[in-house]
Amino acid sequence: MGAGESENGAGSNAVVYGMAGAGVGGCVMIPLAVAGAVPLIIIFGGLGVLLAPLIALILLFGGGGGSADDYSSDNDTANQMVAVLRGDGKGELDTDTVPSDLVDPIKKAGEQCDAIGPIVIASQLEKASGFNSTLVGPHGETGIAQLTPDTFSKYGKDDDDNGKTQATDNKDSIMALARYMCDLAGQGQTLLDNGTVVKTTDKDGNTTNSVLDLALAGYAVGMDAVKAAKGVPQSNDALSYVLAVRAQFAKYQGIAAPPSGATPGVTPTSTPTGTN
16 A cells, blocks of 8 residues: 555544544544443544544453452553553564564564654554455555555565565565655654644643654555645544554554464454354
8 A cells, every 4th residue: 555545543632431433523422341341532633533443452351340450450451552552653562463474574664764663564564454465455555565566666675685576575565664654754754844734742742743643644645635734634534544553553562462362463353242
């Protein structure tokens, strides 16, 4: 996938116990039992969004019962997850959360520039392909990073030293994604430096238009759209992609990571009631 393409997911602004459903310009309250009784609300830039991946992780720690200590522990975990979701994405990768053969490439990709850490790369890979290197997208995207042919041609190199530069080679694909994201982050920093975009932080420490969010939005809808909007565009495509990537940060940082035996990189989901 490259600039101008859209995906689903965005960042966070405020946390209250409860949960929000998506709706442009506002939020619809939807009750949900998290950790037995605790609901969660996250609002980003005035847009209420359903944080299904994040809530699913919190639910791993909950159940239908438990002591007050259990609830307190679950709330602490949820608060840590939200803090990571709102952060800069530069945390250390929990190597148990990604396929073992991708640990080194993802770590190396996360060292390509200061703005894009390994948990950002891991989260994007899950969003793009679910770590499926054979996936072919609707616009010719191939490989684990699902970059468009034009984008891979620009940023791809023979990173696995096999004499070929191929999007279907995981190392080539992952490093191409890293170079692309670092380029977008550089463009975002330039917009901040020249005053085209203004970064703000409120009294609660919530940041709007961070370099990371500008880069993620640029990946989803293109940097021209970011420049025109003078920040992260308040569109479903831009906001949803930023949140979808951020919603996985806690997992890849090892906070509320999938339980032992789960497929690395895939958030476990509960079995629907009434199914076998």
